[in-house]
Amino acid sequence: MSNQLRGRPMIILGEGAQRVRDRDAQSYNIRAARAVANAVRSTLGPKGMDKMLVDNMGDVTITNDGVTILKEMNIEHPTAEMVVEVAQTQEDEAGDGTTTAVALTGELLKNAEELLEQDIHATAIIRGYNLANEKIKEELEVVSDTIDVEDRNLLKKVAETSMTGKGTEIHKEMLSELVVEAVKKVSYEEDGEVFVDLDFLNIETQSGESTLESELFNGAVIDKEATHDNMPSEMKDANILLLMEAIEVKETEVDAKINITDATRLRHVLDQEEEEIRKQVQKIVDSGANVVFCQKAIDEVARHYLAKAGILAVRRMKKSDMHFLKHLLDTTIVSDIDDLSGDDLAKGTVSRDEDDKLFYVESENQDGFGVTLLLRGSTEHVVDELERSVGDAIDVVSQTVTDGQVLAGGGAIEIELASRLRSYAESVSGREQLAIEAFANSLELIPRVLAENAGLDPIDVLVDLRAAHEEGNQKAGLNVFTGDVVNTFDAGVIEPAHAKRQAVSSATEASNLILKIDDIIAAGDLSGSGGDMDMGGMPGMM
Ligand code: ADP
Ligand code: MG
Numbered sequence: 088m089s090n091q092l093r094g095r096p097m098i099i100l101g102e103g104a105q106r107v108r109d110r111d112a113q114s115y116n117i118r119a120a121r122a123v124a125n126a127v128r129s130t131l132g133p134k135g136m137d138k139m140l141v142d143n144m145g146d147v148t149i150t151n152d153g154v155t156i157l158k159e160m161n162i163e164h165p166t167a168e169m170v171v172e173v174a175q176t177q178e179d180e181a182g183d184g185t186t187t188a189v190a191l192t193g194e195l196l197k198n199a200e201e202l203l204e205q206d207i208h209a210t211a212i213i214r215g216y217n218l219a220n221e222k223i224k225e226e227l228e229v230v231s232d233t234i235d236v237e238d239r240n241l242l243k244k245v246a247e248t249s250m251t252g253k254g255t256e257i258h259k260e261m262l263s264e265l266v267v268e269a270v271k272k273v274s275y276e277e278d279g280e281v282f283v284d285l286d287f288l289n290i291e292t293q294s295g296e297s298t299l300e301s302e303l304f305n306g307a308v309i310d311k312e313a314t315h316d317n318m319p320s321e322m323k324d325a326n327i328l329l330l331m332e333a334i335e336v337k338e339t340e341v342d343a344k345i346n347i348t349d350a351t352r353l354r355h356v357l358d359q360e361e362e363e364i365r366k367q368v369q370k371i372v373d374s375g376a377n378v379v380f381c382q383k384a385i386d387e388v389a390r391h392y393l394a395k396a397g398i399l400a401v402r403r404m405k406k407s408d409m410h411f412l413k414h415l416l417d418t419t420i421v422s423d424i425d426d427l428s429g430d431d432l433a434k435g436t437v438s439r440d441e442d443d444k445l446f447y448v449e450s451e452n453q454d455g456f457g458v459t460l461l462l463r464g465s466t467e468h469v470v471d472e473l474e475r476s477v478g479d480a481i482d483v484v485s486q487t488v489t490d491g492q493v494l495a496g497g498g499a500i501e502i503e504l505a506s507r508l509r510s511y512a513e514s515v516s517g518r519e520q521l522a523i524e525a526f527a528n529s530l531e532l533i534p535r536v537l538a539e540n541a542g543l544d545p546i547d548v549l550v551d552l553r554a555a556h557e558e559g560n561q562k563a564g565l566n567v568f569t570g571d572v573v574n575t576f577d578a579g580v581i582e583p584a585h586a587k588r589q590a591v592s593s594a595t596e597a598s599n600l601i602l603k604i605d606d607i608i609a610a611g612d613l614s615g616s617g618g619d620m621d622m623g624g625m626p627g628m629m
Contacts, residue, residue: 100608107607113203116601117196119166124193126160127153127174131186131533133252134541134567149468151253152475153185154178166601173597180593181586182482183249187533191594194532198525199602207518213599215522218515219508220595222523224588226507230500230561231492231584232576236281242267244579245487246480248496251580253476254469258298262473265303265460266480272303272458274488283485287457289411290478292470293444296463301473306435306449307415308459309408311401314385315394320439322399324451326432328376329412331422333383334367334393334400336360361388367424368392374427378437380404380412382420399437401446412448417455483583492584497575498534499564500587502552505530530591534565541567548572 107115129136130151140148140159148159154174162171177188199212234241246263273287291308313320368389378399385402393400413420416433434451464470494500508527512520538548551572555563564575
């Protein structure tokens, strides 16, 4: 380097690029993350409110589900997106607890900011938060209860707790019965361990009827019609074919253009095509199949011949339904009609529902198995929220069945963990101690918000809860309906330990990721997606 250049700042950023550094960068990110957290906290708990989200097309979603809210909000801010990912991870790993995970992330960052203001370095906070997360994992082992997974009543409580506060709450007793039954049906034991295979559990939804009409069905429910009026709509002892290929004229290799000049020539081409389709149908007839579920199209001529042969054929099946049928019937999906043989068929019974809208498929194969939870609700909106809420319940019951670890909800576990963290902090020296205490305070956000959303005084509630835990009542939580401190476990507010562990972990990871950033370099203008975030065109959501 020449002497002239030495000491001069080098410009490496393009024109229009923006850079924010150090505390400014941290503040900027923390503000964005907290805005996301604040957007969902009013939905937390049994008394949480719902949100109505309207997308660009004018479609409306009404929900109480954290991850759904954040996804529908269409957040474009880069930091805020990281928090949305927390919700997504929680949804994928635990199915429930998305609001908790996001709210906790916001609070961890808020409390970190206070430490940053006291000149505590981000790396010390990150270390402290990691220590706290590890300690929580240990303590969760200690404070969780191991339950008998055959105890259906308890499993129902776990399901009910996760459905509380959702639009479908009034039916939660009956729904939790269905959920537990469904999960039990698809769980099995191997080498003393319990497994749940949700591939064998399908959810089908129908609007237009009361939720009370929801049912669990041993088999598949297919929302389809026969492709021809003259086809049978029911079939006992059927030979069922699952077909991947379309039944139609196959495109010729070369896209040849035939110039047809006279009518006899045209007739000839059409006859050839019809003959080809007839041959395909004949292969199906010869195999012995009398029910065909086809994932692709079925040509009109083919439908005619199939109907004539007395075969029930359904076209354009959902891929997921095909896979479910494959599991249920313990058979294969045929991809080429030419290779079709009788061995590819499965024994089953196909029947039609009263309203002539759905097919029921039951397996007659001993090895085949699968159940469908048919959820009904008065309107599309009701059904959609029902599906989300029941989906959460299925996940928490599955976790409980597999690991048997549960704990007391309603803020009880958070207060207990906070208290244990505070004792632990005393044994840690240096600045990390302050970070662990900040973590403990962050956990208490959950009971505070539960109280807030129930219109109770959060300070009073917190004081009462802490006092109860100091007296050794590890399961003392909030009855959001009366404001009393009760043993929430005995009151039936029970959550799986796994979801809580995951919520704390993902919140820790996300906060640490955000805290570690001290330099933001943006190719364009940062102010557009900056401090006063307009969340996907929905101001007032924060
Ligand atoms: P998340 O998306 O985090 O699951 P929810 O809105 O489902 O958010 O609320 C979960 C919280 O509500 C948990 O802390 C749970 O213990 C609490 N909760 C659920 N049912 C009750 C109840 N009947 N009384 C008090 N708290 C409850
Ligand atoms: Mg929940």
